[in-house]
């Protein structure tokens with residue numbers, strides 16, 4: 394069922410009155426990509442997703458899918474489908490009829506739409522629940538139904554707005570694996586809005602970090618994590634220190650820092666916090682210029698040479714782990 398297509402934003406803009414929610418963003422999503430739009434609350438992620446879906450008017454610029462400007466088409470004619478955070482299932486319809494709903498709206502005959510609904514339920518492993526009502530399902534099961542319902546229109550791009558946020562942490566990780574499997578099997582693009590860095594890293598081929606209505610950095614997940622270009626991306630992706638040194642500003646991964654005797658490292662710091670995190674122990678210290686630095690030490694390494702609050706330590710790192718960044 395491969396139905397892949399390239400998607401492009403051309404100076405895409407959304408204004409609500411005087412608020413610029415999305416500010417002339419341009420981006421090219423390659424066909425068959427799992428992309429995560431990542432950023433803090435209010436940065437414009439949902440507005441972007443809703444414009445792709447056609448649930449929000451484009452104020453300026455264009456959305457091009459497979460070479461076709463879809464900016465002003467009605468949602469059902471765009472080749473996209475949206476899965477909502479709340480799943481938005483119809484409580485009075487059973488699972489099969491919920492899934493078949495959009496085909497009914499499109500005037501498909503009953504035999505075809507029920508056959509297609511069963512095909513979709515098989516895809517999300519929900520065949521045995523076809524006759525239940527949504528309130529007889531768990532949150533994870535409702536989510537599968539919502540996925541089946543979105544996929545029945547054979548979209549070229551599936552849009553997911555915080556799809557995992559209603560699930561408990563355990564189920565969230567399981568559904569995350571399933572989303573990835575589904576995207577790989579279908580070969581279409583998924584564009585998934587999240588404010589969770591871990592979620593984006595686990596799922597995305599490409600991460601688009603948004604900040605204040607603009608794209609701050611976009612690229613493969615590993616590149617965005619390892620080589621943040623700005624202090625915002627370094628802080629938002631986590632796992633990094635942002636340090637102001639005489640030679641400029643750098644982003645430095647917390648897990649590649651070494652802790653030495655004072656003056657044996659590159660800078661000295663005084664320990665202000667020790668946090669046990671299981672795999673790692675986080676040593677938080679304050680260095681020159683009143684800057685806070687976190688060093689993540691493997692648990693075993695820390696306990697071989699435990700440190701105390703208030704102790705002065707040296708901090709070292711390999712130059713390959715430091716990336717110059719802009720403000």
Ligand SMILES: Nc1ncnc2c1ncn2[C@@H]1O[C@H](COP(=O)(O)OP(=O)(O)OP(=O)(O)O)[C@@H](O)[C@H]1O
Nearest residue numbers: 409412414432433434435436437438439440441588
């Ligand atoms: N219907 C609306 N009318 C006016 N302003 C809006 C509307 N929808 C969103 N905004 C504003 O546009 C900006 C971007 O909102 P948007 O919902 O796209 O952000 P978001 O990144 O998805 O945030 P969240 O993670 O909180 O959902 C915010 O300043 C928000 O207040």
